Amino acid sequence: MSTALNGSTKTAPSTTFGPRPSTNVPSATQTFEPLAKSVLSHRLLYNVFAYSAAFSLASAVFLAGVDETSLLLRLFRPSTWVNASLTWLVGVLPIIVVRKVFLTPTPEPASSPSKTMTAALAKPTARRWIAVYITSSLLLLSLEFVRIWSKNEDMRLSIFIKSRKHPYYLNGRLIFLVLAQVWLSISFALRDIMLERFVFRWAKALPSSNAPFIPRNLVMLLLTSTLFTLSSLAVYNIAFGLARLALLPLLLRVPLVQSILKPFVGHFIRGPWTLTLPLRHLSLEYQAFMLGLSMLANWEFAESLFDVYIPQPINVASTTADPNVTLVSGITSTNPLYLHFAYAELRDVALDSRPTSASRRTALFSDQKFSPSLWSTLARESLLRLGNDYQTFLRKGAPAPANVLAPAIPTKTAQPPSTPLLRKEIYKAPQQSPISKVLNTFASDSDLLKAAEAVASEVGTRVVEAPIPELFRSASSPPVAAPPPPPTTAATATPQPDFIGTYISRAKAQCQSLVVKYTPPWCQDVVAQWDTWWSRDRMNKVTEKCLPNRDLDALIVEVLAGLVCASLTEDRYGVVQRDIPRILEAFLSFLTALEEHHVEVTKLYVPPTPDEITEGDLKVLREKERTRVEVAKATEAIGIVADALKSGVADIARTFGEKLVAFKFPPRIAKKLQSFVDYA
Numbered sequence: 001m002s003t004a005l006n007g008s009t010k011t012a013p014s015t016t017f018g019p020r021p022s023t024n025v026p027s028a029t030q031t032f033e034p035l036a037k038s039v040l041s042h043r044l045l046y047n048v049f050a051y052s053a054a055f056s057l058a059s060a061v062f063l064a065g066v067d068e069t070s071l072l073l074r075l076f077r078p079s080t081w082v083n084a085s086l087t088w089l090v091g092v093l094p095i096i097v098v099r100k101v102f103l104t105p106t107p108e109p110a111s112s113p114s115k116t117m118t119a120a121l122a123k124p125t126a127r128r129w130i131a132v133y134i135t136s137s138l139l140l141l142s143l144e145f146v147r148i149w150s151k152n153e154d155m156r157l158s159i160f161i162k163s164r165k166h167p168y169y170l171n172g173r174l175i176f177l178v179l180a181q182v183w184l185s186i187s188f189a190l191r192d193i194m195l196e197r198f199v200f201r202w203a204k205a206l207p208s209s210n211a212p213f214i215p216r217n218l219v220m221l222l223l224t225s226t227l228f229t230l231s232s233l234a235v236y237n238i239a240f241g242l243a244r245l246a247l248l249p250l251l252l253r254v255p256l257v258q259s260i261l262k263p264f265v266g267h268f269i270r271g272p273w274t275l276t277l278p279l280r281h282l283s284l285e286y287q288a289f290m291l292g293l294s295m296l297a298n299w300e301f302a303e304s305l306f307d308v309y310i311p312q313p314i315n316v317a318s319t320t321a322d323p324n325v326t327l328v329s330g331i332t333s334t335n336p337l338y339l340h341f342a343y344a345e346l347r348d349v350a351l352d353s354r355p356t357s358a359s360r361r362t363a364l365f366s367d368q369k370f371s372p373s374l375w376s377t378l379a380r381e382s383l384l385r386l387g388n389d390y391q392t393f394l395r396k397g398a399p400a401p402a403n404v405l406a407p408a409i410p411t412k413t414a415q416p417p418s419t420p421l422l423r424k425e426i427y428k429a430p431q432q433s434p435i436s437k438v439l440n441t442f443a444s445d446s447d448l449l450k451a452a453e454a455v456a457s458e459v460g461t462r463v464v465e466a467p468i469p470e471l472f473r474s475a476s477s478p479p480v481a482a483p484p485p486p487p488t489t490a491a492t493a494t495p496q497p498d499f500i501g502t503y504i505s506r507a508k509a510q511c512q513s514l515v516v517k518y519t520p521p522w523c524q525d526v527v528a529q530w531d532t533w534w535s536r537d538r539m540n541k542v543t544e545k546c547l548p549n550r551d552l553d554a555l556i557v558e559v560l561a562g563l564v565c566a567s568l569t570e571d572r573y574g575v576v577q578r579d580i581p582r583i584l585e586a587f588l589s590f591l592t593a594l595e596e597h598h599v600e601v602t603k604l605y606v607p608p609t610p611d612e613i614t615e616g617d618l619k620v621l622r623e624k625e626r627t628r629v630e631v632a633k634a635t636e637a638i639g640i641v642a643d644a645l646k647s648g649v650a651d652i653a654r655t656f657g658e659k660l661v662a663f664k665f666p667p668r669i670a671k672k673l674q675s676f677v678d679y680a
Contacts, residue, residue, distance in 0.1 A: 025329050025370050025377050028338060032330030035316035036341050047309040048096055051213060052302040053088045060084040063294045083147065090139040092298050098129040099306050105200040105337035109397075109544045111537040113194060120193040129198075130189045137185035140295050141177060170265060173284055176240065180288040181295070183236045184229065188296055191228070197303060200337055202311050202551040212304035221304060225297040233289060313344040323349075324364045328374045331381050336552060339385075343555040350562030358570060361563065365571040378563075379579045382556045383586055389553050390590050393597075397545035539604060540633035546597070547637060554644035557587065561648030565655040581663045584652065588672045591645040598638050605631040653677045 060083050061074050074080050102125050110116040120126050192198065212221050251261060317323035317330075327349070330342030349357050367374045391400070516524065547553070560583055567576035605627045612620055653660065653676040665673060 023370050024372075025332065025374065026325065028329050028331075028333035028335075028342075030329070031320070031326045032316070032342055033333060033335070033338050035319070035326070036314060036330075036338055039314045039316060040310060043309045043312075044096075044100065048302065048305045049093075051305050052092050052096065052298070053084075055213075055301045056088040056092055056298055057081070057084040059294050059298060060087060063290060063297075083143070086143055087140065087294075087298070090143065091136045091295060092302050094132050094136045095299050096302050096306065098132045099198070099303065102129055102198055103200060103337075104198060105335060105340075107196070107199045107544075107548045109196075109541055109548060111541040111545060112535055113533070114535045116196070117190070117193060126193070130186065133185040133189045134182055137181040137295060138178070141181045141291065144291060173281070176284060177288055177291070179240065180233065180236055180292065183239075184232055184292045184296060187228075187232045188299060192303070197307070200311065200340070201307065202340055210308050212301055212308065217304075221300055222297060225293060225300050229289060229292045229296055233285070233292060237285075311340075313348075314341050315345055315348075317345055324360060324367060324374055325370075328364075328378050331378060336549065340552055340555065343552065343559055347555055347558050347562065350559050350566065358566070361566050362570045362572070364563075365567060365575055366573060373575065375575050375579075379560070379583070382560055383582060385549075386553060386556055386586050386590065389547070389549050390586070390593065392548070393546045393590075393593060397542075397548070539601060539627075539630040540637060543597070543601065543634040543637045547641060550637060550640045553590075553641045557641070557644040557648045561587075561651050565651050568655055568659075580652070580656075580660075581665060584649065584663075584673060585665065585669050587645050587649050588669050591642060591649070592668075592672065594638055594642045594645070598635065598642070601631055601634045601638070649673070649676050650679070653679075 057080070060080050061071060108119060110119055210217070212218060248265065252265075317326040320326045327342055327346045330338060331346065333339055333342065349360055364374055364378075370377070372380070519527075544550075564576060564580060564583060571577065606624070607628075608621055608624050612624075653673065657677070660673070660677065
């Protein structure tokens with residue numbers, strides 16, 4: 001600002017004491033997430049796409065069916081490359097894209113397989129990617145038909161059978177292959193649901209030791225695919241035979257359905273109708289098996305690549321101008337997927353002892369460019385996420401209750417002051433004669449009557465307000481007029497019985513009784529065991545439901561503990577020390593709850609007694625072994641967070657030692673912390 005005085009211009013000196021606008025840490029969508037997405041896209045392109053395409057080429061060479069050409073000639077033949085490329089484009093690429101699009105970072109664990117399947121199929125996204133699986137399988141089958149017809153191979157796979165009398169009868173071999181592909185694709189999709197492959201899993205092993213193309217892992221993958229294909233086709237043959245034996249004749253008895261289906265499948269009701277029919281068509285079974293094995297092996301290899309490479313930690317902050325700002329903004333992301341990557345990179349910075357990492361930590365502690373500062377933002381976000389997961393653990397995985405707002409109390413508006421009106425006579429009334437007074441007394445209520453009524457009302461009030469025992473309250477209460485009955489409508493007066501629901505329930509009960517009556521006892525035992533396995537709650541799954549974000553919680557604990565320990569020598573201004581009581585209180589509170597839950601879980605397993613081992617009751621021993629395995633898995637899930645908390649508190653106690661006396665803690669936290677200090 002300039003001022004004109006005596007023809008001269010002077011400039012006012014600038015000051016640094018003026019108010020400054022507060023600058024928050026940039027959001028994760030501006031700094032961290034674009035860098036992470038670029039790294040993930042690179043992994044998807046050069047690891048998942050490239051290796052899965054190479055496997056499709058290898059499967060086209062080694063799983064070529066009845067081709068008698070040598071492997072070397074098949075490898076360099078152009079048709080092999082074209083077939084492998086089309087197989088990858090229509091059969092493998094859609095599966096990878098579906099896995100990427102519908103991958104959810106938020107786990108929703110269920111306590112039993114039935115609940116897992118029900119929760120997954122209740123989502124509309126599940127129907128979409130199952131439809132993609134079915135479409136890819138049918139496209140792969142179409143490619144196989146094109147390959148067969150291009151080579152003029154007689155596999156008897158025409159759409160209609162060669163008959164002049166019935167030219168529209170469908171070919172049974174073709175229907176068998178089509179339904180087999182659909183069955184295998186649905187089976188693989190249901191397997192993915194049970195394995196929870198559409199939920200982000202943090203990778204703990206390096207790609208060099210867990211990659212599917214390593215010989216050991218590749219052999220296991222091929223063996224798993226082969227066994228799964230054989231078992232699925234075995235169940236499919238049984239279902240296909242039962243459908244021909246029972247379902248198709250039943251449908252052909254329905255008048256409208258019969259007129260539609262009989263011109264196409266009427267010939268299926270004649271001929272051999274036994275379950276041994278596949279044994280007379282071994283070539284068809286072999287072709288269905290090879291098609292299914294090639295498809296499922298390609299899918300399993302691509303899914304395994306996705307499981308290994310995508311969740312690996314990334315390092316993107318070091319490529320930016322201010323790595324600390326990038327990492328702190330990354331932990332403010334609302335997507336748990338990027339939170340994992342940000343905290344994993346921040347953990348490396350917090351635990352690394354190299355000078356470069358020490359200088360980054362010092363800059364993080366002393367950075368005051370933002371309001372709140374980088375450390376304040378990091379501590380607040382981390383403790384807030386730990387607190388939310390701690391509350392979820394206390395609720396046993398149940399969702400947070402909805403906040404019910406209290407109804408607003410209407411405020412009374414203040415009335416303006418006003419002068420009271422006089423209701424009495426201003427002028428004195430004239431004197432009445434004695435005769436008129438007597439007449440007015442008889443014509444109106446006398447003062448004596450008014451006094452009597454006042455006394456009676458006061459006595460009645462005291463009687464009502466007097467304490468009455470509960471036993472006599474109903475007898476002494478004055479009769480109250482009954483409220484008028486609500487108007488009855490036709491719907492409420494005479495409810496209509498649910499004839500359809502009653503009929504269906506009775507039919508189900510009768511069918512169950514008939515099945516139980518005519519089913520062998522061994523078959524009933526198998527069905528009972530299957531039902532128990534399907535619907536029984538697993539203790540380890542219940543624990544995992546209480547700790548859905550256990551891997552992320554362990555990362556947060558390691559980051560906070562590492563930074564607190566480093567702050568003793570690297571924090572110049574003591575900004576970290578003021579948050580140490582809050583951090584230790586959060587750690588020890590969470591650890592106490594985990595230890596209490598661990599004690600409850602371990603009590604559920606009672607080792608078999610010597611008498612039970614001597615008697616050799618297999619049912620009791622199997623039940624206890626199953627309980628032991630579930631308790632061990634539950635302990636492992638608890639240990640992911642509990643071990644990180646113990647290690648973090650022990651490191652802080654070992655680093656600060658007697659300096660912790662300067663902080664104030666609640667009694668229960670101080671008692672718990674004292675045990676770590678004594679041990680350190």
